[in-house]
Amino acid sequence: MNKCPETTDNVEEVVLNVIRPTRRQLTILSSFFRHVKRTYEACLNRLGLKGEVTVQGSYAKGTILSDKWEIDIFIILEGVDKEWIKREGEAFLRECASRHLPYTIRYSEHPYITVSMMGLEADIVPVARPEPSRLEGLGVERTPLHTEYVRSKMDRELADQARLLKSFLRGVGVYGAEVRTRGFSGYLAELLTITYGSFRDVLRAASGWRPGVYIDPEGVGDEKVLRRRYRDSVMIVVDPVDPKRNTAAAVSVQSLATFVAAAKLYLEHPHTWFFHACQPSRPPLPGLDMYRLNVDCRGPLYNHPPDAVWGKALRALESLTNRLRRTGFKIAHHTVATDEYHTLTFSIILEECGLSSMEVVQGPYAWSPTERLTKFVLKRLSEGGGAWISIDRMIGSRPRRFKDAAEAARHWLASEESASLHDLGVSCRVVCEKCGHGECNPTPAWIASLLRGRGR
Amino acid sequence: MNKCPETTDNVEEVVLNVIRPTRRQLTILSSFFRHVKRTYEACLNRLGLKGEVTVQGSYAKGTILSDKWEIDIFIILEGVDKEWIKREGEAFLRECASRHLPYTIRYSEHPYITVSMMGLEADIVPVARPEPSRLEGLGVERTPLHTEYVRSKMDRELADQARLLKSFLRGVGVYGAEVRTRGFSGYLAELLTITYGSFRDVLRAASGWRPGVYIDPEGVGDEKVLRRRYRDSVMIVVDPVDPKRNTAAAVSVQSLATFVAAAKLYLEHPHTWFFHACQPSRPPLPGLDMYRLNVDCRGPLYNHPPDAVWGKALRALESLTNRLRRTGFKIAHHTVATDEYHTLTFSIILEECGLSSMEVVQGPYAWSPTERLTKFVLKRLSEGGGAWISIDRMIGSRPRRFKDAAEAARHWLASEESASLHDLGVSCRVVCEKCGHGECNPTPAWIASLLRGRGR
Numbered sequence: 001m002n003k004c005p006e007t008t009d010n011v012e013e014v015v016l017n018v019i020r021p022t023r024r025q026l027t028i029l030s031s032f033f034r035h036v037k038r039t040y041e042a043c044l045n046r047l048g049l050k051g052e053v054t055v056q057g058s059y060a061k062g063t064i065l066s067d068k069w070e071i072d073i074f075i076i077l078e079g080v081d082k083e084w085i086k087r088e089g090e091a092f093l094r095e096c097a098s099r100h101l102p103y104t105i106r107y108s109e110h111p112y113i114t115v116s117m118m119g120l121e122a123d124i125v126p127v128a129r130p131e132p133s134r135l136e137g138l139g140v141e142r143t144p145l146h147t148e149y150v151r152s153k154m155d156r157e158l159a160d161q162a163r164l165l166k167s168f169l170r171g172v173g174v175y176g177a178e179v180r181t182r183g184f185s186g187y188l189a190e191l192l193t194i195t196y197g198s199f200r201d202v203l204r205a206a207s208g209w210r211p212g213v214y215i216d217p218e219g220v221g222d223e224k225v226l227r228r229r230y231r232d233s234v235m236i237v238v239d240p241v242d243p244k245r246n247t248a249a250a251v252s253v254q255s256l257a258t259f260v261a262a263a264k265l266y267l268e269h270p271h272t273w274f275f276h277a278c279q280p281s282r283p284p285l286p287g288l289d290m291y292r293l294n295v296d297c298r299g300p301l302y303n304h305p306p307d308a309v310w311g312k313a314l315r316a317l318e319s320l321t322n323r324l325r326r327t328g329f330k331i332a333h334h335t336v337a338t339d340e341y342h343t344l345t346f347s348i349i350l351e352e353c354g355l356s357s358m359e360v361v362q363g364p365y366a367w368s369p370t371e372r373l374t375k376f377v378l379k380r381l382s383e384g385g386g387a388w389i390s391i392d393r394m395i396g397s398r399p400r401r402f403k404d405a406a407e408a409a410r411h412w413l414a415s416e417e418s419a420s421l422h423d424l425g426v427s428c429r430v431v432c433e434k435c436g437h438g439e440c441n442p443t444p445a446w447i448a449s450l451l452r453g454r455g456r
Numbered sequence: 457m458n459k460c461p462e463t464t465d466n467v468e469e470v471v472l473n474v475i476r477p478t479r480r481q482l483t484i485l486s487s488f489f490r491h492v493k494r495t496y497e498a499c500l501n502r503l504g505l506k507g508e509v510t511v512q513g514s515y516a517k518g519t520i521l522s523d524k525w526e527i528d529i530f531i532i533l534e535g536v537d538k539e540w541i542k543r544e545g546e547a548f549l550r551e552c553a554s555r556h557l558p559y560t561i562r563y564s565e566h567p568y569i570t571v572s573m574m575g576l577e578a579d580i581v582p583v584a585r586p587e588p589s590r591l592e593g594l595g596v597e598r599t600p601l602h603t604e605y606v607r608s609k610m611d612r613e614l615a616d617q618a619r620l621l622k623s624f625l626r627g628v629g630v631y632g633a634e635v636r637t638r639g640f641s642g643y644l645a646e647l648l649t650i651t652y653g654s655f656r657d658v659l660r661a662a663s664g665w666r667p668g669v670y671i672d673p674e675g676v677g678d679e680k681v682l683r684r685r686y687r688d689s690v691m692i693v694v695d696p697v698d699p700k701r702n703t704a705a706a707v708s709v710q711s712l713a714t715f716v717a718a719a720k721l722y723l724e725h726p727h728t729w730f731f732h733a734c735q736p737s738r739p740p741l742p743g744l745d746m747y748r749l750n751v752d753c754r755g756p757l758y759n760h761p762p763d764a765v766w767g768k769a770l771r772a773l774e775s776l777t778n779r780l781r782r783t784g785f786k787i788a789h790h791t792v793a794t795d796e797y798h799t800l801t802f803s804i805i806l807e808e809c810g811l812s813s814m815e816v817v818q819g820p821y822a823w824s825p826t827e828r829l830t831k832f833v834l835k836r837l838s839e840g841g842g843a844w845i846s847i848d849r850m851i852g853s854r855p856r857r858f859k860d861a862a863e864a865a866r867h868w869l870a871s872e873e874s875a876s877l878h879d880l881g882v883s884c885r886v887v888c889e890k891c892g893h894g895e896c897n898p899t900p901a902w903i904a905s906l907l908r909g910r911g912r
Contacts, residue, residue, distance in 0.1 A: 207826065257845055261845055264829055285837070288841065288853055330815075356745075356808040358746050367716060370720040386741060386744055391709060397746065442844045450830065450834060
């Protein structure tokens with residue numbers, strides 16, 4: 001999908017020409033929406049329900065990107081409550097679903113339906129209209145309020161700036177609040193653009209962020225209360241629509257760090273590669289002379305909601321990398337990929353697949369209690385290792401339990417430590433091997449662009 | 457020379473039976489001394505010099521060990537001073553040396569002569585008799601005073617206890633104040649035995665020592681002055697004969713730590729292997745599955761005093777191990793051996809001879825100044841490595857300069873860092889290989905004895 005020339009001049013102009021939606025795209029989405037709207041309005045009438053069929057999300061807010069062929073449709077029902085939606089929502093959706101379009105019923109907080117037509121997709125979400133006096137505890141019902149807020153603040157020019165930010169966030173891999181990314185939602189990107197006034201100004205602000213950053217766009221939040229409530233958040237951005245809510249609650253330290261570093265590098269060395277629509281089609285750097293441990297798993301992942309799959313997969317990945325580190329392997333990079341359907345792959349880049357058979361361990365200082373010295377010596381000797389004095393402490397050697405990364409991973413798979421993976425019902429195959437030519441360089445394009453940006 | 461049964465019962469009794477000198481040994485040393493004495497007394501007469509030919513050292517103090525066939529003979533001259541000894545000492549020694557016995561003229565602070573006869577050896581040292589009122593600044597002239605002090609304090613029983621301590625110190629590798637060992641001198645061992653009353657009581661005291669330990673056997677020292685004067689000493693033992701002198705000035709932290717740890721382990725698990733005369737003739741433990749880097753050097757070491765050879769060799773060893781550690785090698789143990797004549801060998805035991813070709817390096821936090829981030833990225837990329845974000849910081853990879861321990865050592869040999877080795881005029885050959893069967897376990901016998909002591 002890379003339609004951008006690789007450049008460091010007028011980068012944002014070049015990118016905007018690629019990511020701005022086309023008239024054709026907007027026309028198609030609009031008629032798709034009208035079709036769905038007609039179908040559901042008819043159905044509401046048939047069922048004697050009162051409600052409004054509205055378009056939400058980036059299409060509604062005017063910040064949609066050129067490669068997005070999806071719309072969010074909310075049916076805002078009158079005279080029903082959350083409980084009704086939970087209880088009757090699925091039946092309502094099935095009843096109203098068009099006989100002519102394929103659909104899937106899904107669940108997040110609420111039931112919703114995904115309808116597709118020739119590559120177009122609409123998520124249709126029934127919600128109860130919230131009472132304006134009781135905004136707390138809202139979930140998905142908050143969405144229409146967000147749409148309204150953004151529309152009231154954004155002109156066409158600012159929408160372009162929001163598009164740049166979204167594309168940048170996607171380009172550096174931190175766009176999306178779901179478990180998979182734990183990054184910046186579309187609404188958060190829009191809010192930041194509104195707050196700082198332009199794409200560049202958001203980046204300039206982000207250059208100074210650290211974990212604990214607190215931003216209150218409309219000055220409506222109570223910092224003390226929010227900091228207490230979102231104690232584990234690395235970033236707080238007060239939601240103008242719901243001042244007790246942190247719009248950035250999902251942002252992980254990795255996402256924050258990535259965005260901060262990317263913002264700084266971009267401001268110094270702008271390049272199209274920072275944007276999602278301008279990623280190079282081939283790896284921008286040659287592969288590194290490293291090793292890769294792959295754990296390929298298969299199983300009925302479709303039995304679990306995607307967020308649950310990602311959550312368990314990420315927990316398992318952390319446990320596996322910890323195990324490998326404890327065993328003595330030096331880990332360069334680790335990722336997990338899944339189709340959320342039936343395959344899940346951990347990929348860990350290591351300095352090497354094999355370690356020496358003995359490892360050197362530090363023991364107690366000579367001035368430690370006799371018991372500790374004796375224990376250390378007897379432990380090392382009984383393991384078949386050795387012990388001696390180096391400078392001022394005991395040093396010993398012991399046979400490594402696992403010399404082989406694949407063996408260590410297999411042992412982990414058979415242990416309790418990989419429980420979160422087994423919850424998913426998968427079975428896995430482990431391979432560790434030298435990276436092939438051109439593979440195995442975890443440097444993202446936006447970092448690699450620095451070398452290009454310097455004319456090298 | 458191991459004549460001791462391997463035992464953990466009555467260990468000290470068993471050891472004493474081996475290390476106590478025999479009547480025959482004492483008779484031979486005594487007649488050797490009388491022969492030298494006659495020769496030198498005649499020579500003094502001939503030269504019109506006034507002086508006394510005396511025996512010093514462990515033979516004179518009654519603490520000699522059964523395998524020692526050496527005596528120290530001091531010629532205490534009247535009416536001459538230090539300067540005379542320095543100027544005329546060598547001529548005097550050559551003039552008086554027996555025509556019938558082979559000898560070597562040597563230098564330490566003073567000139568001295570080593571005379572040998574059928575495996576017997578005597579060091580003959582001319583000194584000026586010190587004025588009792590001016591003890592400060594004494595060097596080798598202090599020796600007769602030490603002999604006198606020890607003789608006045610030690611009976612036969614206590615001499616046996618001193619013998620045990622000396623044999624223990626030698627057994628655990630910390631006997632001798634010379635540069636090679638930086639350990640406990642014979643006089644220091646005797647002083648500690650006198651102070652604490654028995655071998656076991658010295659060990660019990662040592663169990664509580666740490667760097668900075670201060671011992672004043674006769675309560676004659678000024679702690680503040682001594683601590684200032686011997687700021688770099690890890691241990692201070694005030695010399696009863698010269699209260700401004702630290703008898704333990706030579707003791708390194710490694711020697712102190714070794715003695716402290718050995719004392720603790722011995723008190724819990726006594727074993728004959730802690731004593732020098734009872735070392736097992738074969739390695740007490742199987743070899744470890746490790747690697748050894750050998751640097752074998754040859755050259756005219758005989759051109760340098762032994763202490764200078766050891767000093768430069770130890771400095772070079774430290775520089776080499778630092779280089780290897782910086783390069784990424786895990787060092788288990790390192791030693792240097794030399795015949796002080798023409799060979800010198802560094803032996804370094806490593807987890808492995810080779811490392812992976814890329815290494816993982818930590819970079820700055822995302823919140824660091826842009827300049828540091830840019831610099832890290834450009835450095836890694838221009839080296840042919842990569843850079844990415846892990847949690848909250850930059851991580852990168854870079855090609856290792858040296859994947860091979862031998863290559864790293866050869867590069868070190870060709871660099872300024874090995875200057876102290878080149879001062880010795882040697883040339884060296886480097887090999888790194890897997891330890892052969894049964895080689896390469898740095899565990900000393902006294903530590904290995906713990907496993908035996910437990911009846912395993």
